[in-house]
Amino acid sequence: MTPRPLAVACSGGRDSIALLHATWRAARALADATGQLHPIHAFHVHHGLSRHADDWLAHCAEQCVQWRAQGADLQFHARHLDLLPSPGGSIEALARSGRYAALADMARATGCDTVLLAHHREDQAETFLLQALRGAGAAGLASMPASIWREGICWRRPWLQHPRAAIEAYVAQHGLRHIEDDSNTDSRYARNRLRLHLWPALTQAFPQAPQVLGDAARHAQDAAECLQALAEIDLGAVAAEDGLDAAAAVALGGARLRNLLHLWLQRTVGEPPRASWLDRLSRELPTCTDARWPMAGMGELRLWRGVLRWIPGMPVLPAAERVAPVALPDLRAERCFPLPTFGGVLHIEPVAQGGVALDGLATLTARPRSGGEQFQRAAGTPPRALKKQYQLAGVPAQGRGGPLLFCGEQLVFVPGLGMDARVVAPDGRPQVALHWHAHHTGHSTTQGTG
Template sequence: MAASPTPRPTARPTPRATSADVTRSTAPANPCEQALDRWCERCARTPLKVAVAYSAGADSTALLLAAHQRWPAQLVALHVNHGLQAAADGFERHARHFCEQHGMALRVERVHAAHEAGQSPEEAARLARYAALARMAREAGAGCVLLGQHADDQAETLLLALSRGAGLPGLASMPERFERAGMHFGRPLLDVPASDLRAWLLAQGHAFVDDPSNTDTRFTRNRIRALLMPAWEACFPGFRPLLARSARHAAQAQRLLDELAGLDLAHTGAPPQIVQLQSLSRDRQANALRHWLRTSAGVAAATAQLDELLDQIAACTTRGHRIHIKVGPGHVEREGERLRYTPTL
């Protein structure tokens, strides 16, 4: 009996590439994707669920699309509506439509931040925004909120700090990772120029909104953006990533100073003993006192206040010497052999 022939597999036609396939294969990658890869490599771990602060502007739109590409089932977009301008409701409508169009989960919270005496409306809105983002992220089960600040924002922050005579904490500008309101936040785009984000969005046809307040030159940051940044670019093309690098160097130096302050405060005690402070150099005293005030009371002494405090510590050689210097909303005082910080009630 003749053997049955072995069945041959049926040949399947090779699918022909369509124009859409060609477009997708040749389309440039979202510049946020590589930045997000680098940021994730530097992080110790990636949370099971990630949130993106989505204002509907260009930077957060590009970041949201990159995050959605990386974590399609683990992502939630967070939109905060401050109601501070007439366009705010339009931003929210755009955010809802964009997320629905791309199949992304979205949470929206409206906040009305009243500023206190001595506090700017912008500062009050910023604090309220962080609190709302942290709250929404926790409700969504996210362990981290990604923010869309980019290289231009970092450069503007550094120039603003330089114009105010800031120390290393100010020159360090915006950290790429930090914690606020009990939530972890990340800024993966600090090396990416804004022009790269906008060029990619426009080339791919992704819609975003422009905040009209960003061109209002009554605000210092907007004047830096409109006047200083073009002048720097004319003199030093491609300077933005270089300023971001300088900010990273300043942040590294500040971390070392914080480590030294920790060692010195272990020697002086916290609150610090005056005699033990006097055994340190004046520079180390200043560094330790800044760290003590920042970590224990959440305040920063102005340069003149800190200089006066250091002079008083140097002069404190008798039992009856009194120290009482205003720092922030309170006072640094002598209490026995130690300093203490007393906030104003």
């Protein structure tokens, strides 16, 4: 291995404490044998969901201090999440997405291109069962990959083939201290219900279940990769301007059509479509010439003159839920300004060029989209409707939230697009860039920069 920093996600539980301990010991042994130094970084995410969360963070930090005293080249990092679950939303999904975003943020900040995760064989088997119970296809049944690259970071699960008992034995052998998450006994969560009520009976009746279900997940991974490759080939064959050649797509047949639409919509919309929605679309598309299929406030698919296109839209809130414009205070001395009405924080960063004049921060107003706004993406290009600019820039529907910032009636900043070219300050003049960070996914996510 080329010497480089390596990260371990550490919650403080048995599995992650064992993985962190094994990793720094292996790195130290490698340094002793070859002189190659691999700094280890422990990443802890404070979800804020348990009354014990502060104690868990302190335990992980203290453990890293103790191991550094034993010769470990080990640094500890932590991120706090501000989870705001929507009514009826899954707190499990929210915490998971927030956790991975926080881990990725820490990896980029520390120069780590690899993050190790402590999932083991039983975790994989449980995930497979949960996905099967949700009616997942091959991609869902593939469960957790042993290694995958996402956004420049490699996520590795080195213990995915190892049983829980092996980790327990390692912890006992080295006398490792770890925490017990009290939420693991809460049957409100699907994984806990499976683990507490179904898993004991299943493994008693079928002792080989963890290994067999893990094998099934690997078979599903192979199938998912083959389906992905086929969809890539089909997409290249039926692509049309701004969409798909509907006749060529329909000619592929039902299963291949659904496979193609799944990939195309996932890339176009930004999230995988529901199986029931795909089934409906694949049934109706062959019988239509001109048609529209709305997608839950995100936009719609439109078939027109033989081409199937995705038309992004803006969710329309009931009048009682619409956000009123907010007159902002003078922001020239600020570096960040919370806008809870819009669900996020405005960050202000001094720049040398491409920003808005600092004086322009004195009289800003934050407004929701109301329709008819004109935005100019670059100097020398005509202003266009905001909806069209989103389409041209490929901004998915979920990236179009947040406030529009105006100075008087001049649009200044749009999350997902950045600064309007008409307000960009000349070089040499004091200026700033604006960044919108939304909190609706449970973590700060940059939705637009300028």
